[in-house]
Amino acid sequence: MSYIGPKVHIDLERLANNYRLLKNEVGDIPIMATVKANGYGHGAVQVAQTLEKEGIQHFAVFTIEEGIELRDAGITADILVYSRLNPHTLSDAETHNLLLNVSSFDDLQALKAHQGDNKLRVHLKVDTGMTRLGIPLEQAEEFLQQAHQIDTIEIEGLYSHFATADEGDLSYANDQLNKFNDVLAIAEKLGMNPTFIHCSNSGAMLNLPESRFNMIRVGMLLYGAFPSDEVPQDLPIKPVMTFTAPVVEVRDVKAGTHISYGGVYTTKEDTRIAVVQAGFADGVPRPWYVDGFVKFKDQNFKITGRICMDQLMIDVGSADIQYGDEVLIFGSNEHGTIDVNEIANTINSTSYVLLTAIGIRPKRIY
Structure with missing residues (x-):
């Protein structure tokens, strides 16, 4: 399978x-x-x-x-x-x-x-x-x-x-x-x-x-993460973990469409919304929805609406994104990096919390 x-x-x-x-x-x-x-x-x-x-x-x-x-x-x-x-x-x-x-x-x-x-x-x-x-x-x-x-x-x-x-x-x-x-x-x-x-x-x-x-x-x-921004960062350590998740649906939506729980995000124009199969039960921090984004190839796409237990949504506009495409949640790949420390700082957390919060569902690949 x-x-x-x-x-x-x-x-x-x-x-x-x-x-x-x-x-x-x-x-x-x-x-x-x-x-x-x-x-x-x-x-x-x-x-x-x-x-x-x-x-x-x-x-x-x-x-x-x-x-x-x-x-x-x-x-x-x-x-x-x-x-x-x-x-x-x-x-x-x-x-x-x-x-x-x-x-x-x-x-x-x-x-x-x-x-x-x-x-x-x-x-x-x-x-x-x-x-x-x-x-x-x-x-x-x-x-x-x-x-x-x-x-x-x-x-x-x-x-x-x-x-x-x-x-x-x-x-x-x-x-x-x-x-x-x-x-x-x-x-x-x-x-x-x-x-x-x-x-x-x-x-x-x-x-x-x-x-x-x-x-x-x-x-x-x-x-591969520093314990805080207040320690010397001279050592060229690199993050060991990279967290990715697949797009499982892409749909067209009209301007004024509410996205996710609470309707806290509303689209400002006609656009396309992609559903990504990863949520806070997998280790995506829920507060990250406010300023958060994921990366596909060399583009960043904003998280739209509250992160759900199993899924999150992103605004992909006219980008060529399809079912099965993998987006970067944090870590690094050939297209760039999303630093787990930056996410932690943005949501007033720590990299310790984010890394240890990775759930049992994500498939670990060594």
């Missing part, structure tokens, strides 16, 4: 090249590739397999299940699970050799109570200002001391997470970095020597080189 529907084209060679560019930038510092949320919508297994061939030795996911999926696909590199430690999945973590995030005294108690055949490998997380997971700063010394005394775990990492490292004003990020350095001093005083010290994400890698320590966690940059 011939497929007619939205497609997500994933350029794995671009992914590999983006990694090479980042590796060249940071030198010998290991990169932990973040492949949570299905590899930011790109396909976690395919992304991890590509990067492991490039020599990467560290991945991060959010859930135990995501880590097991990678193991089942043959990934042998280290995999850190970012989510809150779940006492009921410690045996799964041990079985699949997954590294665990440890961020509370309750986590420590669960680790003490676990009876396994091997030491559990962990990274200790300290909250320096994100106010999410991580031991509060004022409890850090006691937390580290207790963790250091548990002989059934292997403390392989100590880390934190920036809240504003991708912004122009780095005062808060610098404050977080100073607090993290204070925690490192405490760890040294206690005689702790974790293999990896890390707090640098994509934004910090570019904006705060002094935060790189001996590991960098990278997500968005690998996929």
Whole structure:
């Protein structure tokens, strides 16, 4: 059966090249590739397999299940699970050799109570200002001391997470970095020597080189998008994902015709409207209808009316567009580029939101 529907084209060679560019930038510092949320919508297994061939030795996911999926696909590199430690999945973590995030005294108690055949490998997380997971700063010394005394775990990492490292004003990020350095001093005083010290994400890698320590966690940059417009854009990374969808109907309409839900768009003249088979359930952001457009060959065509769950409409005028023609929603092809960051900025969102919102219906082509 011939497929007619939205497609997500994933350029794995671009992914590999983006990694090479980042590796060249940071030198010998290991990169932990973040492949949570299905590899930011790109396909976690395919992304991890590509990067492991490039020599990467560290991945991060959010859930135990995501880590097991990678193991089942043959990934042998280290995999850190970012989510809150779940006492009921410690045996799964041990079985699949997954590294665990440890961020509370309750986590420590669960680790003490676990009876396994091997030491559990962990990274200790300290909250320096994100106010999410991580031991509060004022409890850090006691937390580290207790963790250091548990002989059934292997403390392989100590880390934190920036809240504003991708912004122009780095005062808060610098404050977080100073607090993290204070925690490192405490760890040294206690005689702790974790293999990896890390707090640098994509934004910090570019904006705060002094935060790189001996590991960098990278997500968005690998996929060819910058985390914001307020970080240096010198690296020639390229978007890995290209989102296209087919035209499934073209019809003539009169001036004054209402288009889509709510009738918020009305044609100003006689024209032709094309229906594109992709909607917000597929990952086209609904607010994009206000200023949005798609590209066919070398022309941009305005989105007319609200984006529907499964379809959107565009005004094609007299252009030679027919059933089955594919339009570019974002990414790049031989006719040009629609930057996902520009869409995100226009609708007051982020590229993180847009890429991870790609639904299960678009056919992924590698």
